[in-house]
Each structure stands twice: as C-alpha cells, then as structure tokens.
Amino acid sequence: MTSVLDVRHLVKEYPVRSGVLRRVTGSVKAVNGISLTLERGRTLGLVGETGCGKSTVGRCLVGLIEPTSGSVLLDGVDVSAMSGRELRAARRRIQLVFQDPYASLDPRQSVEAIVSEPLRLHGLARGSESARAAALLDLVGLSSSVLQQYPHELSGGQRQRVGIARALALEPEVMVLDEPVSALDVSVQAGILNLLEELQRELNLAYVFIAHDLSVVRHVSHEVAVMYLGRIVEYVDADTLYSAPQHPYTQALLSAVPLPDPRAERSRKRILLEGDLPSPIDLPTGCAFRSRCWKATDVCSSIPELRTTDYHAVACHNADQV
Amino acid sequence: MASPEPSPTSAPASASGATVKRPGFWRRFSRHRLAVLGAVILALLAIACYGAAFVAPFPQDQQDLLLGPVPPSAEHWLGTDELGRDYLSEILYAGQLSLSLAIAVALISTAIGVFVGAVAGYRGGWVDDVFMRITDLFLVVPAIALLALALQGLGPSPVSIVIVLSLLGWTYIARVVRGQVVSLREREFIDAARVIGATHQQVLMRHVLPNLSGVIAVNVALAVAGAIIVESTLSFLGFGVQPPQSSWGNMLSQASGLIGTPKV
Amino acid sequence: MNPVLEVEDLCVTFRYREGDVAALRNVSFRIDPSESLGVVGESGSGKSLACSAIMGLLPANATVTGSVRFLGQELLGASESTLRDLRGRRLAIISQDALTALNPVHTVGKQISEAIHVHDSSRSRAELRDRAIELLDLVGIPQASARVDNYPHEFSGGMRQRALIAMSVANEPDLIIADEPTTALDVTVQAQVLDVLKRIQDRTDSALMLITHDLGVVAGVADRVLVMYSGSVVEEASVDDLFYETSHPYTRGLLASLPRLDARDRSQPLYRIPGFQPSPADRPAGCAFHPRCDVVVAGLCDVELPLSIVAGPGHTARCHRVAIDGGAS
Numbered sequence: 002m003t004s005v006l007d008v009r010h011l012v013k014e015y016p017v018r019s020g021v022l023r024r025v026t027g028s029v030k031a032v033n034g035i036s037l038t039l040e041r042g043r044t045l046g047l048v049g050e051t052g053c054g055k056s057t058v059g060r061c062l063v064g065l066i067e068p069t070s071g072s073v074l075l076d077g078v079d080v081s082a083m084s085g086r087e088l089r090a091a092r093r094r095i096q097l098v099f100q101d102p103y104a105s106l107d108p109r110q111s112v113e114a115i116v117s118e119p120l121r122l123h124g125l126a127r128g129s130e131s132a133r134a135a136a137l138l139d140l141v142g143l144s145s146s147v148l149q150q151y152p153h154e155l156s157g158g159q160r161q162r163v164g165i166a167r168a169l170a171l172e173p174e175v176m177v178l179d180e181p182v183s184a185l186d187v188s189v190q191a192g193i194l195n196l197l198e199e200l201q202r203e204l205n206l207a208y209v210f211i212a213h214d215l216s217v218v219r220h221v222s223h224e225v226a227v228m229y230l231g232r233i234v235e236y237v238d239a240d241t242l243y244s245a246p247q248h249p250y251t252q253a254l255l256s257a258v259p260l261p262d263p264r265a266e267r268s269r270k271r272i273l274l275e276g277d278l279p280s281p282i283d284l285p286t287g288c289a290f291r292s293r294c295w296k297a298t299d300v301c302s303s304i305p306e307l308r309t310t311d312y313h314a315v316a317c318h319n320a321d322q323v
Numbered sequence: 324m325a326s327p328e329p330s331p332t333s334a335p336a337s338a339s340g341a342t343v344k345r346p347g348f349w350r351r352f353s354r355h356r357l358a359v360l361g362a363v364i365l366a367l368l369a370i371a372c373y374g375a376a377f378v379a380p381f382p383q384d385q386q387d388l389l390l391g392p393v394p395p396s397a398e399h400w401l402g403t404d405e406l407g408r409d410y411l412s413e414i415l416y417a418g419q420l421s422l423s424l425a426i427a428v429a430l431i432s433t434a435i436g437v438f439v440g441a442v443a444g445y446r447g448g449w450v451d452d453v454f455m456r457i458t459d460l461f462l463v464v465p466a467i468a469l470l471a472l473a474l475q476g477l478g479p480s481p482v483s484i485v486i487v488l489s490l491l492g493w494t495y496i497a498r499v500v501r502g503q504v505v506s507l508r509e510r511e512f513i514d515a516a517r518v519i520g521a522t523h524q525q526v527l528m529r530h531v532l533p534n535l536s537g538v539i540a541v542n543v544a545l546a547v548a549g550a551i552i553v554e555s556t557l558s559f560l561g562f563g564v565q566p567p568q569s570s571w572g573n574m575l576s577q578a579s580g581l582i583g584t585p586k587v
Numbered sequence: 588m589n590p591v592l593e594v595e596d597l598c599v600t601f602r603y604r605e606g607d608v609a610a611l612r613n614v615s616f617r618i619d620p621s622e623s624l625g626v627v628g629e630s631g632s633g634k635s636l637a638c639s640a641i642m643g644l645l646p647a648n649a650t651v652t653g654s655v656r657f658l659g660q661e662l663l664g665a666s667e668s669t670l671r672d673l674r675g676r677r678l679a680i681i682s683q684d685a686l687t688a689l690n691p692v693h694t695v696g697k698q699i700s701e702a703i704h705v706h707d708s709s710r711s712r713a714e715l716r717d718r719a720i721e722l723l724d725l726v727g728i729p730q731a732s733a734r735v736d737n738y739p740h741e742f743s744g745g746m747r748q749r750a751l752i753a754m755s756v757a758n759e760p761d762l763i764i765a766d767e768p769t770t771a772l773d774v775t776v777q778a779q780v781l782d783v784l785k786r787i788q789d790r791t792d793s794a795l796m797l798i799t800h801d802l803g804v805v806a807g808v809a810d811r812v813l814v815m816y817s818g819s820v821v822e823e824a825s826v827d828d829l830f831y832e833t834s835h836p837y838t839r840g841l842l843a844s845l846p847r848l849d850a851r852d853r854s855q856p857l858y859r860i861p862g863f864q865p866s867p868a869d870r871p872a873g874c875a876f877h878p879r880c881d882v883v884v885a886g887l888c889d890v891e892l893p894l895s896i897v898a899g900p901g902h903t904a905r906c907h908r909v910a911i912d913g914g915a916s
Contacts, residue, residue: 050773050774050775050776051744051773060514063518064517064518065514065517065518089520089522092518092520093520096518096519097514097515097518099511099514099515100511101511104510104511104512105511105512105514105515106512106515107512107515107516107529107530107533107534108512108534109530109533109534109536110533118516118519118521118529119519119520122519122520122521122525123520156863158863164515167515167519168518168519170519171519171520186629186630186800186864187629187800187802187841187844187845188629188840188841188844188859188860189629190844190846191844191845191846191857191858191859191860192859194846194857195856195857195859198856199856213773213774214846215774215848216803216845216846216847216848217846219846219847219848219850219853220846220847220850220853220857221846243848253775254774254775255848256778257774257775257777257778258774258803258848259777259778259781259801259803259804259806259807260803260806260807260847260848260849261802261803261805261806261830261842261845261847262806262830262849263806263807263826263827263830263831264827264831265806265849266803266806266807271778271782273778273779273782274775274778274779276729277743277745277746277776278743
C-alpha cells in the first residue's frame, strides 16, 4: 500500500537580516529536514511547543509556504515540483482546517458563500452549489438553516464546523488540522473531536493533527511525531509514546501535562525543564535540546540522528534502551 | 448523507426559537443619527443643485441691469451681483459643476488609490516599496503649485481639472488601503481562500476588497469634500474653472472684491 | 479562622438599551488564609467577571449588589483610594497577558521596585534593587542580578509571566488573584509557572484564587474548587470531592468530555454536553443548565431555580437532582 502522504526531508529556511541595509546575515531553519508518512484513514499527531515548527510543516504541506527543499508526495506524486494550474488541481486533495474559527472565515460572506466557494473556484457541482453546500453542512452536523447566516452569528463550535465543511467541499484525501480545537471550550471541543473521528471513518480521510495539547493528540492519533526546534525528536505509535517515551524532551513534555485527577497530580513527579527555549538564531551546537537536558553528556555535542528500532524512532544519544 | 451528530447543533440565538437575520445595511445606517443627518443634507444639496432648473428662484444668468447689486432681501435671499443676477440661483447652478467635478475626482482618485494600495499591500516586497515611494513623492510636492502649473499646461477645462486633481488625490487612499490590506493579508481567511485554490486575483476581488468597503465609502465622501475645496481654491486663484462657466470657486473670486466693503 | 475574602450574594447586572442582563447571579464563597481556591468554567460562565467585580474594575453600565469583604473590610462601594491602597499591596492580581501588563519602556527591575515603592517609600534605591533581584530569583529567573536590568521584550513569554508574578507578590499580599495565568503558555512553561506560584504561596502564606478553564491545572493547584456556569456557582467542593464525588451534572459532563492523557480506552467517543451555554440575555427559566442536562426532572428543573444543596461536608451543588437523590451520586 502506498502512503497517501509522504514528506521527505522537508526544510524551510528563513533569512535573518540585520543592520541598516537589512542584509541577509544568516538563516533560521524553522523546519530542519523532517520526513513523515501517512496512510489512508490514519491520524498522525504532530506535537511540540511554540516555535517548534509544527505549524510551518502544516503550511508547507498545503502550499501556503514554499519549502526551501524537500518534497511532498501525494499518492506517490511529487506536488512540490508542480506549479500553476496543475498544482492547484493537485492541492485539492490536501486541505487545511485552521486553528481560529473566528479569523479563518471571511466576515463578509454568508455560510453558504463560504462553503460553496471551493466548489465555484474549481467548477465542481455546477448549478447545484447550494444543494451541495447544504449536504456538506449536514455532514458536519449543522442544519441548513445556518446557510444564510454570517460567521459572527455562529458560536465557536459552529464556525469550526463551517471551516471543516469548507475543507471537505473539495473531497480531499488528506486534511491538515492545525490546532483545530485549541480555541474552543472543553465541551465544544469534544463535539469537534468526535465529528473528526466520524468523518475519518466515513470518508477514509488521513489526518495530520497539529496540536500542543498532548491529551487531545493522544485521543485522536495513531502515530505521533514530537518536534523540538525544527526537528522530529521522537516518532512512534501513540500508545508507545505515552506509555514508554524515549526522548528526554518527550518525557518532560508528558510530565508537564496537568491531569484532571487530583490524587495522580499529588503523587506525580514532574520533570521541570531548566531555562527557556533557545533562540532559533543561536541554537546550541549538536543536539538542540542539550542546553535543557538533564541527561546531556559529551556525546550530545554531535547532532543525534533519528534512529529507528522496532518502529520507534528517537533522536537522542542517551535514549533509554528498549 | 447521514448527520454524524445525533442532535444537530443549533445557533445560540435560534435555540430560543428566533432566527437572527443580519441587520441590513440600511437598518444599521438608519440607527446612526449623525449619518442620517449628513445623508439628508447631502441629498438636499444634490437635489437643489441638479434640480436648479426647478428649484432656483430665477433662471440661470437672468440679468436685471436696472436692479444692479442689492443686498439680501425677501426677493433675492442672498442678494444680486452687479448685473442684477440672483446669487442664490447662481450658487445652485454653479454647484452643478462644482459637485460634478468633485464627485468625478473622488471616484477616479479612489479607484486609482484602491488599486495601488491593494496591489502594494497584497504583493508586498519590491512592488510595495516602489508604489509607496511614489506616494511619498506626491506627499512632498506642493500640490497647489503643481496643480497651477499643470492646469496652465493642459488648459483649465473641467476635464483637465478632473484629471489633474485625480492624479494628485489618490495617494491618501492608497496609503490607507495599503495599511488595511497589509493587516488583512495576515488574517487566516485569506490563507483559507488560498488553500481552497483561489488565485491572488480572486483573493483580492472576493476577500480583500469587500472587507474594505467601509474604508472606501468613507474616503469617497471625504474626497468629495476635499475636491470641492481644492477646485474652489484653484478657481479662486484663477487657475480653475474660467468664466463664463461658473463654479463656487470663481464666484467667490468674483465676489472677493466686495468682502469687507459696506453695503451700498 | 477569619476568611481572607468573603463574597456574599454578589450580583452583577449590565444595563443595555434592550434591557438589563444579569451576568452574575448570587455568587457566594470564601477563601481562608493560605488556601487555594480554583474557579473553573467555560468562556462566558462569569468567572473573569467575578474577578473584575471583586477588584472593582467593572464598566460603567454595570450595577453590583451583594458584599465583598476582604480581611473584614467591605470593598463594594469603598473609595477609589482605599481600593488602590489594597490592590498591589494586600491584594495582588496576575493577569493572563504578561506582555501588556508590563510596561515596555521600563526595565523589569524598575517596575518591581516601583510596585514596592508606591506602598512603602521608606526603602532606598539600592534596597529596592536588591529586593527586585531577590524576587526575580525567587520566581526562578536565571542570573537575576543581570536580568533585573532587562526590558520586558528581552524576556521570553514564560519569563515575563514569572516577572509579573514577582511584581505582584513584591509586597507579600494576603491574596493573589490569578486570572488564567498560564493560558497563553506552553505546557513545560506552564509547569514552571505553576510551580513558582505554589512555591511563592508557601513562602508568603498568601491565599490564592486561581481562575482557569483547565480542569487539569485546578486538580494540581487548588484545595477547593468553584464550578461556574452561566453566571452562577453550580458546584463547590474540595478538589477531591469535585473530581471523585462529582454532584452536578454539568461538572460530570465537563469531566467526561475531556480527552485524557491517562485514558485506558481511546476507542470510545468523548461525551459531548448537547447544546450551548445560554447567553445571560436569554437564559432558560428554572435551572440554566436544564436544556442540556441528562438527568433533568421535568416540571421542576425547567420551572424553579435550584438552591445550593449540601451534597456532603463542604460540598454544595445547585441542582434539584442532588436534593432528590440526597447527596453525591
């Protein structure tokens, strides 16, 4: 079975300018050579903290950002080599759901206009765009009475459903979900997460689920990739990641998540990371995590490769041996 | 297709049974008292000027040489000039030209400004730099002097006044629009449109410009007022509309000698 | 023991052209010295509004009734100078947005010194600076003696939040009110900040009122918890009772809708509370939660506003069901 999405050695560099003349004096690698594979009907969680590059990866996947190097393969076809009309047609198959359901809908458009816009742009369902828009809303659990409403009249959860309906309009195979529930209240978040799971089952969708909330990622993901400063530090199936994390950063991240369980919280031993995230302009040599790592030794002055053993990939010289 | 949610979500507002309709433009406008007042004054002015043939107490240019110049009276509300022409009627007829010029200038300069501002703001990079340096250039040039020179060259016909004023007037709106577009460009719904396959042109037309309609409307209104003042200034200085055509500017110019003189 | 803060029947009503809207309805609670009270609720539940009402920071169209006593002194209707004297000295606030709460044109050290100086002008400049360094060190800022001369923009988000905490606790307040102090932060930074908050509280013996939407944060920090829904406190309990002896159906629904890091079975869909939290302007009659409730009693819950029912020692819930079933379910 070929994977529906294959990302190879993706790199995104941003120039660093300084001085009066704004000369390019260096570069920051927001994404530093990451590779991912995803199969139909599966969810890949992409987690990490602010500045780790996870959103940049998502935007590279849907073509909002052009990667500096590396390739994105959809069904084995390299879309990063395409351009113009061909690219737009190929891009239909990978869609993005945004974090902020308030900012990602045009306030001047009605729900009907928003959901049917992708159809019109691609000349799909000609003449029956409204009916198709109503069917899409039905699919995401909204009644067609919202068709004539405007985003500001809808609740956060309803808006996010409209955003999902818009992404589904082009019948994509892959959906990149960029923090799709982080702006929503808990009780609303549950509805959206359930909806996403049902859609995945019904339409055999593949998800790249980008989030900082590890509890949510655990709930939805089959595999999880943990990112730190532009690199993947651990990449493994979700159950193993949560039961036996290998990378010290993953361990710290997991131990920092507050549990809604007071007894467990009291008995927990937290790994508190020292210091702050290093500036991406001035990374430590070798392993980027070593400035905050309690396991760091001399070997960490060389960059650790992502080594795979038994489907468990870890980029750490001192990872616990399985 | 089956609804995945057992109970379809209902809008917070429609949960109570009522469906909220987006208040229409006129409903929202009518709630704003000052705006309504302004619109009424503007409408009355336009009706009075363009309907001068029906509204004005005297026909255009009707002379009454025997009467000569008189101060305001019950018959002539604003008095008459040396040829005995009724000033009120003359103002209304002159307003036709002044208003037409001003509206044309406002529309053309706004169109140019919106185009330049939107393209500069949306494209960014060197396009932005070039366009914005050009607008900066217009800012440092003394507009009135340039206008006077240009009108000398082109000949002071109403068409050339419109052209010259429009070419000078677009920079303000271009700056405002560029600023708005730069911030709009960062909004996620612009990215969302790109992801579903909209071209840059489609993004500009469908998502950027509609969100600027308020700014554009305000600018047109201000530009009309501004153009009236500039046209009047030019005509007053003698570079604008030339007699026998009359505009508010050259009427003022003709009357300038009388300002401060005691009435006869 | 005299409570630090005692709030009784606090009501906030907003006056609009369309009519009055009761945004906060009969909120009562107390905080004892060195106690941590968690206030949880979703957006629009009134948790931040309660905080603003206590601080006397409400907009002009709001009417407040009830009583807010801080160390025995009535705050509602107190003069602005009394409030100003309390704020920042005996009563500290930590807000969500540390970047806007710090002034960008002054160094962090200067702002901390200033916070001490306005309430105690007897200290010399050198003493103030030493105290600022000591405080920054306390909140875990590395190389505090060098960092004291930095400007806020030279600090990372987590450091700014910690500097803000240092500033708030500079005068060893009796009560710290923290309104979503970690919402904008990453989990590892959140863990650092919460750790600092707990250490500070131990050290200064202050009471803490922590307002958050995150039940996990509450579980780790609070001794007692208030759950708010649509302007009312619907459940109040010790942290253990709230999580293990949950009484109110809304609290139960919230807990069931959380994706869990420690979940054993992920194949089950999350529980979803149907419908929406009503806006204060069109709250349903009776219990505000009844249209979404899975154990609603027809003819009672949709008619009569439930009172606070005792569900156990120190545990109350505003729910008719609790009265009928008698205690925790």
